[in-house]
Amino acid sequence: MICKDRVVAVTGSGRGLGRAHALKFARQGALVVVNDLGIARDGTGEATASPAEEVVKEIEALGGRAVASPHDIATEDGAEGLIATALEAFGRLDVLVNNAGFLRDRMLINLSEDEWDAVMRVHLKGHFLPLKHAGRHWRAESKAGRPVDARVINTSSGAGLLGSVGQGNYSAAKAGIVGLTLVASAELGRYGVTVNAIAPSARTRMTEDVFGETMARPAQxxxxxxxxxxxxxxxxxxxxxDSRAVTGRIFETDGGRICVMDAFRHGPVIDKGARWDPADVGAAVRDLLAQTPEPEPVYGAT
Structure with missing residues (x-):
C-alpha cells in the first residue's frame, strides 16, 4: 500500500499500459482518475467513455475508488478538466501519469503533415497541457502554505531515446517528452513536485505491429x-x-529490467581558444569521436 490515499490521474488508461498502471495504483491504495477517449489505436473513430468506465468498474471490484475522465487532454479545456475531475472527486491531486498516445507510422518521405501533427498533438501536447494545469494547481497549493509532495511520470519510448525506423513522428514526439521532463523537473521542484519519465516496452494494441513475433505470449x-x-x-x-529524492530521470523498463538512461552528457572537448578554420575542424572532430563510444543503433536500422 505504498500509495495509500494518494490521488492519481492516469491518461490513456482505458487499455494497455495505462490500464495496468491504474489497476496497480488502485491495488497500492491510490484513488484513481481513469482518463481515456476510447478511440482507435491510430486516434480515429468516435470517442466513447466505455474503456475508462470498464477500468473504473475493475478498480471498484477490487474494493478501490476511481472515477472516469472522458477529457481530451490534448486540448486546454480537456487538460484543465482532467485536473478538475481529480479535485472534485477526491479533493486533491498527488500524481499525474501522462501515458495517452497513438501511432501513425510511416517512412519519412511518405509521412503526411496530418500524420505528423496528429502524433505530435496526442503525445507531446498531450503531455504538456496536463502537466501545465497540474503544475499550476501544485504551485497554488505551495504558495498557499499547504504541503505538496507531488509526482509526474511521463511516458517516452526507446524510439525517442535511440530513434526507430518508420516512426519519425513518434520518435520526435517521444524525444520531445524527454526534454519536457527535464525542464519540468527543474521548474517544478521548488513547489514539491518531482518529474520523471519512463521508456517502456510491452505488448499493447499500439505495439503489436512494431514488435511482431516477440509479442507472442509465452507458454502457461x-x-x-x-x-x-x-x-x-x-x-x-x-x-x-518514497521517490521524492528522484527527479529529472529517464528509466527504460520492460520485463524484469529497469535501466537508468545515461542521456546527453558533456563528453570530450577540444578548446582552441580562438576561432576555428573549417579546414582544421575535421581532424578535431575525428579526435573527439575516437574518444567516445559509438552511438547505439536506431531501432529497425539494418
Whole structure:
C-alpha cells in the first residue's frame, strides 16, 4: 500500500499500459482518475467513455475508488478538466501519469503533415497541457502554505531515446517528452513536485505491429516479459512518497529490467581558444569521436 490515499490521474488508461498502471495504483491504495477517449489505436473513430468506465468498474471490484475522465487532454479545456475531475472527486491531486498516445507510422518521405501533427498533438501536447494545469494547481497549493509532495511520470519510448525506423513522428514526439521532463523537473521542484519519465516496452494494441513475433505470449507458467503489468511497479513507485529524492530521470523498463538512461552528457572537448578554420575542424572532430563510444543503433536500422 505504498500509495495509500494518494490521488492519481492516469491518461490513456482505458487499455494497455495505462490500464495496468491504474489497476496497480488502485491495488497500492491510490484513488484513481481513469482518463481515456476510447478511440482507435491510430486516434480515429468516435470517442466513447466505455474503456475508462470498464477500468473504473475493475478498480471498484477490487474494493478501490476511481472515477472516469472522458477529457481530451490534448486540448486546454480537456487538460484543465482532467485536473478538475481529480479535485472534485477526491479533493486533491498527488500524481499525474501522462501515458495517452497513438501511432501513425510511416517512412519519412511518405509521412503526411496530418500524420505528423496528429502524433505530435496526442503525445507531446498531450503531455504538456496536463502537466501545465497540474503544475499550476501544485504551485497554488505551495504558495498557499499547504504541503505538496507531488509526482509526474511521463511516458517516452526507446524510439525517442535511440530513434526507430518508420516512426519519425513518434520518435520526435517521444524525444520531445524527454526534454519536457527535464525542464519540468527543474521548474517544478521548488513547489514539491518531482518529474520523471519512463521508456517502456510491452505488448499493447499500439505495439503489436512494431514488435511482431516477440509479442507472442509465452507458454502457461512462464514469465511473460512483454506483459504491460511488468512496467507498472516502477510507475507506482515513482508515484509514491518514497521517490521524492528522484527527479529529472529517464528509466527504460520492460520485463524484469529497469535501466537508468545515461542521456546527453558533456563528453570530450577540444578548446582552441580562438576561432576555428573549417579546414582544421575535421581532424578535431575525428579526435573527439575516437574518444567516445559509438552511438547505439536506431531501432529497425539494418
Amino acid at each position: 507458467g512462464e514469465f511473460d516479459a512483454m506483459a504491460p503489468e511488468n512496467v507498472s511497479p516502477l510507475v507506482v513507485w515513482l508515484g509514491s512518497a
